[in-house]
Amino acid sequence: MADTFILGIESSCDETGAAVVRSGEQILSNVVFSQIATHMPYGGVVPELASREHLRAIVPVVRKAMADAGQTYQSVDALAVTQGPGLAGALLVGLSYAKALAFALDKPLIAVNHLEGHIHAVLLEERQKGNHEVNFPVLALVVSGGHTHLYLAEQKGKSWSYGNIGHTRDDAAGEAFDKVAKLLGLGYPGGPIIDRLSSHGDAKAVKFATSQIKHPDRKNRGKSDNLIARTDFSYSGIKTAVLRYVETHGMAAAIARRRNTLAGIEKPNLEDYLALCDMETLNLVASFQRAMVEDLVAKTLTAAEACEAATLFVTGGVAANQELRQRFESESAQQGLPVFFPSRPLSTDNAAMIAAAAYPKWLARDFAPMDFSAEASLPLQRIQV
């Protein structure tokens, strides 16, 4: 079959991204304009800043993606864009741009669900490495600041189907990492620094229990739901437990000092953080991360067994966490379950995953009508053809 070149565009949250991917298996370019620096003073993503930054970034990012790939607007076969879920204003920037470009070039436009993109990021990299032997069904844990979802993915002919078999009941795992980092005076985004500090503390020092979810309310759903046990997550409780620990152990003054000192350092490195963290803080950070990792791994592997998954994908920003990767690798091996992660650049939001997820839709000629719109809370459909 002839090669297919798809230009993907992603603007659902922090990052403006554009990428060209060949036939869902080779990244020709992958450009991400990160807005984290812009957001840092506010301790999070702010929607207006997000949209404004996307507006500023989108044209240069797309141009660079085309140039890096050695492609022209005429040589790409189709455009793909994130339709949702995400921030409405941010989504709209990528979507409007992609629509206009597709219209001007008279090329088909493919709408992609952001969560589907994260799943295809893993597949894309495996194919790029020459691994075409991924067995189905695939259980995918999508774990980031806004999501903690388990999807059972099946490939039937050209089309993919996704069954959501679990999600967080309250906070996403990445949100818990970020809120804990913020309340410890470690700044935003918190996941990476907590990961790096954790290896310097004793993970057994503080006992944290993550909430175990009972699922009585899941009965009487659709028939297909009843075939598979639900596996939900809950990370609000552990966040509160860290807050309580901080309050009851007189850590407030040290935290305020840390926050102020870090604010005065332009690009703090690991040594700066370590110098500002006493042993009690490092132990707390390590113990928090250990509890998060153990819960994510245990629940995901239990779900994999229950739904007889043949392969496990762990994807999304939190999938870059080193301890999470190590634990998944060792424990999946014991279970005889192959586990795959995206590389760090493909873990976080990027457009290559959007172009890759669009490829099966290209094969199925599943094109978006010109009047489709952004959907901030777009679900990943049970069946997506």
Place this chain on the structure above:
Amino acid sequence: MSAPAASARETITYSAEETTAFGRTLTDLLAPPKLVLLRGDLGAGKTTLIKGIAAGFQAASEEDVTSPTFTLVHEYRGPRATLYHIDLYRVDTPRELETLGLDDLFAENSILLIEWGEKFARFVRDRDVEITLERVGENDRKIQVTSR
């Protein structure tokens, strides 16, 4: 909006389940249109209470109501009200707030449930109902509902 006499309710719940159940009892008080502020520290139970409110209005099942910290606005549509669950934890300046376009969400059948809304004077001034959650024990929460 008309100005009925101010009223106040106070209760103590002893578990997250009780907090959610209390939320279910608030549908009459929160009949749309309403602007509702939810106050309480991290982990006080604001989202837990909203699970009950959304279920009470048949707008969402409890397990589908999750934290909007990253997504900022979650929308739940019920037969007689559309609920907007809004989290301003990361929104700090009036200019940033302005661009969220919350004013567009006000409608006859809207209920705006705002977490961390007390950061902004206009919400404190315009709110119809204020719900304060306070942690008084490991699982115990004092919930005060003030309506005007």
